[in-house]
Amino acid sequence: MRVLVTGGAGYIGSHTVVELLGRGHEVAIVDNLDNSKAEAVRRVNAIAGREATLHVVDIADRNALSDVFASLRPDAVIHFAGLKAVGESADIPLRYYSNNITGTLVLLEVMEAHGCHTLVFSSSATVYRADNPVPFVESAALGASNPYGRTKWFLEEILHDVAASNTKWRFGLLRYFNPAGAHPSGTIGEDPNGVPNNLLPFIAQVAVGRRDRLQVFGDDYDTVDGTGVRDYIHVVDLARGHLRCLEKLEALGDEAGCRVWNLGTGRGSSVLQIIRSFERASGVDIPYDVVPRRPGDSAVSYGDPTKAREELGWSAEYTVDSMCADAWNWQRTNPNGYS
Ligand code: NAD
Numbered sequence: 545m546r547v548l549v550t551g552g553a554g555y556i557g558s559h560t561v562v563e564l565l566g567r568g569h570e571v572a573i574v575d576n577l578d579n580s581k582a583e584a585v586r587r588v589n590a591i592a593g594r595e596a597t598l599h600v601v602d603i604a605d606r607n608a609l610s611d612v613f614a615s616l617r618p619d620a621v622i623h624f625a626g627l628k629a630v631g632e633s634a635d636i637p638l639r640y641y642s643n644n645i646t647g648t649l650v651l652l653e654v655m656e657a658h659g660c661h662t663l664v665f666s667s668s669a670t671v672y673r674a675d676n677p678v679p680f681v682e683s684a685a686l687g688a689s690n691p692y693g694r695t696k697w698f699l700e701e702i703l704h705d706v707a708a709s710n711t712k713w714r715f716g717l718l719r720y721f722n723p724a725g726a727h728p729s730g731t732i733g734e735d736p737n738g739v740p741n742n743l744l745p746f747i748a749q750v751a752v753g754r755r756d757r758l759q760v761f762g763d764d765y766d767t768v769d770g771t772g773v774r775d776y777i778h779v780v781d782l783a784r785g786h787l788r789c790l791e792k793l794e795a796l797g798d799e800a801g802c803r804v805w806n807l808g809t810g811r812g813s814s815v816l817q818i819i820r821s822f823e824r825a826s827g828v829d830i831p832y833d834v835v836p837r838r839p840g841d842s843a844v845s846y847g848d849p850t851k852a853r854e855e856l857g858w859s860a861e862y863t864v865d866s867m868c869a870d871a872w873n874w875q876r877t878n879p880n881g882y883s
């Protein structure tokens with residue numbers, strides 16, 4: 545297949561492009577490099593031994609995006625491009641709504657103009673209302689609690705509407721739980737700008753000496769050890785889920801419509817369990833202080849992956865220990881990320 549990957553220079557996108565190239569697909573990446581570096585694509589191509597082309601284009605730039613469609617003539621799009629920082633989204637909501645929602649609307653219009661109607665969308669477990677029982681199933685109540693999450697939720701609704709308008713559209717909405725880890729080669733991984741918001745990259749930067757101590761946000765939750773529980777999923781498992789989704793949409797043809805799948809492991813790990821796992825993987829002590837809860841955090845989030853297993857034939861294969869080992873391998877060999 546010819547696949548156009550928006551946001552393909554980013555963390556999850558780069559790992560997915562490796563898998564696509566490995567399966568013989570032709571790949572073009574569209575990324576404005578707002579939160580990534582071209583070096584990631586160079587390394588992706590080195591791992592795969594084949595070339596994905598990088599087009600430094602904003603998805604909201606209709607003319608430039610049209611040119612990429614005209615040259616690649618993609619059969620399908622995997623759409624990762626978006627801003628993703630929860631806290632920042634509350635400070636600059638207009639930028640989030642414009643980038644994530646307007647950008648996706650332009651993408652859909654350009655797809656329509658070029659006769660491409662298959663799209664896999666990066667949604668998020670954040671679209672589940674926190675008061676749903678765990679594990680979250682796809683039919684659980686939706687309702688995000690911040691502007692970032694609402695861009696994902698609203699886009700899901702938009703994609704349902706578009707798919708309902710004409711059976712030629714085929715959409716796969718993948719709700720990721722907590723992506724973590726890195727490619728086992730250690731040459732690509734997560735490279736956040738500034739202070740990491742997420743747990744694993746923060747721990748990795750403490751381990752490599754870029755930060756002094758981790759702050760553990762609360763140890764008074766009703767969980768196994770009082771710290772927050774999440775469903776961490778290896779980024780390579782996640783990447784492979786996108787290929788299974790593409791294959792499923794292709795097989796379903798006009799029956800596809802707009803379908804939703806969780807991509808998670810079905811198991812939760814606490815913050816302290818992740819610290820211990822990282823210490824085992826790295827042999828480095830992770831000093832930490834327990835501080836008050838982070839506003840907006842829930843106690844427990846993990847997904848039910850049954851639907852993806854039964855319908856996509858996909859399930860997570862990597863363990864939390866291997867996720868920590870791969871995150872460490874990447875951080876140890878690239879202490880300053882791609883810089
Ligand atoms: P990332 O920031 O590493 O990758 C996103 C990429 O999109 C970046 O390379 C960025 O430069 C690019 N981009 C952003 N806006 C763009 C635009 N207007 N035009 C072109 N390129 C643009 O993030 P990631 O962790 O790889 O996440 C990929 C997708 O998955 C995002 O949509 C994110 O919201 C979603 N998601 C991520 C997580 C997570 O924890 N990492 C969880 C759930 C969902």
Ligand code: UFG
Binds near residue numbers: 628
């Ligand atoms: N945590 C700490 N210290 C830190 C960072 C995180 O204790 O420095 C804790 C959090 O309180 C939470 C757990 O580690 O209990 C995981 O936190 P992350 O920030 O790594 O992940 P979240 O579950 O809060 O959110 C992530 C993404 C969201 C996405 C969501 C669901 O950041 O964008 O997963 O997919 F929506």
